[in-house]
Amino acid sequence: MKKKDFLIAAAVLLLAGILALVFRFAGGDPGGSVQVKVDGRVAGTYALVEEQRVPFDTKYGHNTLVIEGGKAHIEDADCPDHYCEQQGEISKTGETLVCLPHKLVAEVITGEASDVDVVAK
Amino acid sequence: MATSRKSPTGTPGRRVALDGILVALAMIFSYMETFIPFNFGVPGIKLGLANLVVLLGLTFLPAVDVLLISLVRILLSSLLFGNVMSLWYSLAGGLLSFAAMYLLSRRDDISLIGMSMTGGVLHNVGQVITAAIVVRTLQLAGYLPVLLVAGLVTGAIIGTLAKLLMPRVQKALQSFQ
Structure with a gap:
């Protein structure tokens, strides 16, 4: 060298x-909620304090966002690599879960969840 | 690395034949790589064995040939072992790292290892940029620190391998003429 x-x-x-x-x-x-974007568009914002399972069925495929104990992770993905499930849990602002094949990004933000949940079609 | 780049290929026929052999070699490297787990905590990091062909090619062959070998390799191995998306990731990484390694190959004060490290790092940068465009999220920049270091490490490994292989390749090319 x-x-x-x-x-x-x-x-x-x-x-x-x-x-x-x-x-x-x-x-x-520590963040307030998780914002999910599909294809760069906001598909929904979900409060971290609420235990919930949110299914996302887009034209790219299926993922379920699971919020448990103030942390979010992804389950039931039908993408080929399943990296999104292996990325673990997120709870701090700026942390992301990414499913590249499905163009889905979940990011922890400071704000509260919006009242209306929009499920991506 | 600016060694004299006298064409080792002779006639056009020999040149095509040699380039074809090198495409095949690079494709075998791409395929072998799918069996080597190289876990860095971030998905999709590879050793970059096919870069051996580019590194050594830039030392012995006209740069155009190396670029074409690299492009054909990326196209064919994406079709065979990957999918349409992996083609774009590979292209972005491949072109960016090729450009950098080509520029460095003309300098005397950078060795194959320095070239390879730069190539490895820029390959990963190209892929993050592509991924950020695909999901339209700049947040992916968060993966950059790990990917930069990963590219450096894999680049150093491949560069060292290339350095070890260089004398043998030189010998083989002489017998090819």
């Missing part, structure tokens, strides 16, 4: 460290 190689490695590590710190401080507060 040459000197400049180490420089590249150091620069990338530094950038990764800075980004990690920024994201850590940007989020981290």
